[in-house]
Amino acid sequence: xxxxxxxxxxxxxxxxxxxxxxxxxxxxxxxxxxxxxxxxxxxxxxxxxxxxxxxxxxxxxxxxxxxxxxxxxxxxxxxxxxxxxxxxxxxxxxxxxxxxxxxxxxxxxxxxxxxxxxxxxxxxxxxxxxxxxxxxxxxxxxxxxxxxxxxxxxxxxxxxxxxxxxxxxxxxxxxxxxxxxxxxxxxxxxxxxxxxxxxxxxxxxxxxxxxxxxxxxxxxxxxxxxxxxxxxxxxxxxxxxxxxxxxxxxxxxxxxxxxxxxxxxxxxxxxxxxxxxxxxxxxxxxxxxxxxxxxxxxxxxxxxxxxxxxxxxxxxxxxxxxxxxxxxxxxxxxxxxxxxxxxxxxxxxxxxx
DNA sequence: AAATCGGGGTC
DNA sequence: GACCCAGATTT
Numbered sequence: 001x002x003x004x005x006x007x008x009x010x011x012x013x014x015x016x017x018x019x020x021x022x023x024x025x026x027x028x029x030x031x032x033x034x035x036x037x038x039x040x041x042x043x044x045x046x047x048x049x050x051x052x053x054x055x056x057x058x059x060x061x062x063x064x065x066x067x068x069x070x071x072x073x074x075x076x077x078x079x080x081x082x083x084x085x086x087x088x089x090x091x092x093x094x095x096x097x098x099x100x101x102x103x104x105x106x107x108x109x110x111x112x113x114x115x116x117x118x119x120x121x122x123x124x125x126x127x128x129x130x131x132x133x134x135x136x137x138x139x140x141x142x143x144x145x146x147x148x149x150x151x152x153x154x155x156x157x158x159x160x161x162x163x164x165x166x167x168x169x170x171x172x173x174x175x176x177x178x179x180x181x182x183x184x185x186x187x188x189x190x191x192x193x194x195x196x197x198x199x200x201x202x203x204x205x206x207x208x209x210x211x212x213x214x215x216x217x218x219x220x221x222x223x224x225x226x227x228x229x230x231x232x233x234x235x236x237x238x239x240x241x242x243x244x245x246x247x248x249x250x251x252x253x254x255x256x257x258x259x260x261x262x263x264x265x266x267x268x269x270x271x272x273x274x275x276x277x278x279x280x281x282x283x284x285x286x287x288x289x290x291x292x293x294x295x296x297x298x299x300x301x302x303x304x305x306x307x308x309x310x311x312x313x314x315x316x317x318x319x320x321x322x323x324x325x326x327x328x329x330x331x332x333x334x335x336x337x338x339x340x341x342x343x344x345x346x347x348x349x350x351x352x353x
Numbered sequence: 354a355a356a357t358c359g360g361g362g363t364c
Numbered sequence: 365g366a367c368c369c370a371g372a373t374t375t
Contacts, residue, residue, distance in 0.1 A: 046370040047371045048372090049361085050369050085359090087360045088359055088371085089359080091358095091371095124371060124372045127371075145371080146370065162354085186370085193370095259357085298357070298359060299356070336359075
């Protein structure tokens, strides 16, 4: 084993984070085994999502569905509502689909084989490796965005990460140990989070700075090299907050595919780069669209004008509409955009009375 | 290789 | 504001 590897593992034992899905290196040594189910759930939630955001969702998820069998029996809308606020909602549908497939094909046991893992929906190269190394204590080299940053700095790779995946893979082979691969991997993640941060890494406290070529050359600020990003276009539209005499409101479940797929939403127009025409979804007394809601997605900004409608009785035009009681609607089952709409809509509706 | 798919923490 | 986070999947 290399010096770098030993230094990192020792640092991980001392400074590593305690996380709900993680078995500490001490407990691992006593023979306590990780729960592959928890590792799987955590890895799905952690895709492009920070640890601090995931922790409360993870704890509640495990409380609700403590194993594959239980999860497989859950209702899709239940899982999606649970996932609301976490983002990337295809993960919610995929984790349920995977649970069912694991019941059918593998008798409820999460498979260890890489190709079987990767064939499950929502599990790609990284997640399969992570489940194997962390959950099953296999020797898979596991590389995520954090570890890519560490490796490019360690080996002073001066090409942007998206063009240097092959080199990163080769360098990773040089430092990943055959034993305690999961600990090493998680140690790198913790190092990336605590020390080797995207900006202003704390190299004075880094256990492997003596092996770091970027540190040696004073280039930790310029590596990894970042590529300029495209500006986000702005899309516009209307969102309709329609309230009834007995405090019922009109909502809609979005189709599974696409943005906010499967989530509960307020009815809205299309979202286009040119503001669409204002067409009301239902007969009501409509306000002027003065108030705006701003929201930012991964690849566009959204400006929604809120239109409040007061209806006597609902005459439903579309079958996808669902009527909810305003006061018993739990905003926790809404995506963040629709939470904003709910708050604004409530305020505006109150002003009108 | 680029686009799609959320939301929030951090500096 | 810009950047990025234990990425996967489709185009």
